[in-house]
Amino acid sequence: MGDGSLTPLGRDFFDRPAHEVAPDLLGRILSHGPVSVRLTETEAYGLPGEDPASHTFRGLTPRNSVMFGPPGHLYVYFTYGMHFCANLVCLRPGLGSGVLLRAGEIVTGETMVRSRRENARPLVFRDLARGPARLAVALGLGREHNGLDCCSGDGIVRILEGEPATGVKSGPRTGVSTGAETPWRFWIDGDRTVSPYKPHVRRIRT
DNA sequence: CTCTAGATGTTCT
DNA sequence: GAACATCTAGAGA
Numbered sequence: 001m002g003d004g005s006l007t008p009l010g011r012d013f014f015d016r017p018a019h020e021v022a023p024d025l026l027g028r029i030l031s032h033g034p035v036s037v038r039l040t041e042t043e044a045y046g047l048p049g050e051d052p053a054s055h056t057f058r059g060l061t062p063r064n065s066v067m068f069g070p071p072g073h074l075y076v077y078f079t080y081g082m083h084f085c086a087n088l089v090c091l092r093p094g095l096g097s098g099v100l101l102r103a104g105e106i107v108t109g110e111t112m113v114r115s116r117r118e119n120a121r122p123l124v125f126r127d128l129a130r131g132p133a134r135l136a137v138a139l140g141l142g143r144e145h146n147g148l149d150c151c152s153g154d155g156i157v158r159i160l161e162g163e164p165a166t167g168v169k170s171g172p173r174t175g176v177s178t179g180a181e182t183p184w185r186f187w188i189d190g191d192r193t194v195s196p197y198k199p200h201v202r203r204i205r206t
Numbered sequence: 207c208t209c210t211a212g213a214t215g216t217t218c219t
Numbered sequence: 220g221a222a223c224a225t226c227t228a229g230a231g232a
Contacts (some may be wrong), residue, residue, distance in 0.1 A: 043224070053224070063217065080225050081214025087224090100224055121227065133225050175224055203222075206212095 006160035011151045014071030018044035018090040018097040023186040025088070025099060027165030030150075032139045032157045035109030037129050040165075040191045041102040043173050044184040045087070048096050053179035056096035068096045072151035072159070076141055083133035086141050088150060088159060102174070102185070104129040105193045106138065113138045131195045175200050 006029060014021055022044040030037050045054035055064045055077065066075040067089055075087040075098055087098040106113055106128050113128050116137055129138040136142070141157070150159040167189040172180055177200045187194040 045224075055224080058218080061218075077224085078216065079223055081216075081223090083214095083225050085224065102224085131225070173224070177222085177224095198225085200224095203212095205221080 006162060008151050008153055008155070008158050008160055009072070011070070011072045014088060014090050014151070015092055016090065018046060018099050019184050021088070021090050022099045022184065023168045023170065024164065025101075025159075026168055026186060026188050027163050029107060029160040029162040030101065030104065030139060030157070031160055032141065032145075033109070034112050035139055036107045036160075037104035037135065037139060038107050038162065039101060039104045041104075041185070041187040041194045043100040043102055043186070044090075044097070045100060046097050046182075046184075047091075051097075051179055051182070053173060053176040053182070054097065060096070064096070066147045067098050069093055069147065070149075072149060074141070074145055074148045074150055074157055076136070076143060076146040078143065079133075084136040084142050085132040086136050086139070086145075100132055101135055102132045103187075103193050103195045104135055104138075105191070112140075116140060126192045130193050171197070174198050177202070 022042040025039050025042050028039050048056045048059050056067050070093050071089050073089045086101050089098045091097050129135040148157050149155050150157050165188045169189045170183045170186045173185045
């Protein structure tokens with residue numbers, strides 16, 4: 001599979017504030033079956049009452065309950081009526097923060113990734129996991145993966161040590177309507193799989 | 207490359 | 220009802 005020599009990140013790795021974990025995740029490998037992706041862009045989301053952009057800002061709900069669970073688990077949510085996005089939970093149970101996985105580069109399983117996009121426009125290689133919803137499609141992540149432990153050696157989805165990135169930059173988060181000034185988006189400078197920055201735009205529905 | 211608009215279901219107010 | 224941690228297609232430069 002190509003990632004056989006890598007071991008999962010320890011649970012302690014995630015028992016830190018999300019804005020410390022997020023840059024350290026760059027260069028790491030997320031693996032699900034034959035597909036593995038090298039993370040190139042992440043965003044941190046903070047604690048209830050402190051970060052208005054976080055899903056946990058208003059406290060525990062059925063949707064965000066996984067974010068209040070143990071660190072190193074996968075929080076998958078459905079948005080815009082058609083997309084899934086994946087996060088890794090940070091800090092100990094009860095606190096509620098995490099890191100959104102925004103983009104990556106396909107390391108193994110490109111054929112499988114392309115087969116998952118049969119109903120979408122074909123993409124050039126660098127776009128296959130460029131953007132959080134496309135990353136989720138590439139790795140085949142959906143509702144059924146919400147809550148999975150990624151630090152377990154025999155888990156279905158695993159976050160592997162890989163090679164920590166150098167040349168990390170940070171800036172404002174993408175597409176958030178509040179807390180947009182907090183520079184908690186992190187990316188590998190110069191990597192072409194990093195998604196283009198998009199400020200928040202209010203949608204008007206007819 | 208840029209810009210614009212439309213699709214679509216869940217969650218929370 | 221409004222907002223939503225987005226993506227795609229199409230037109231234009």
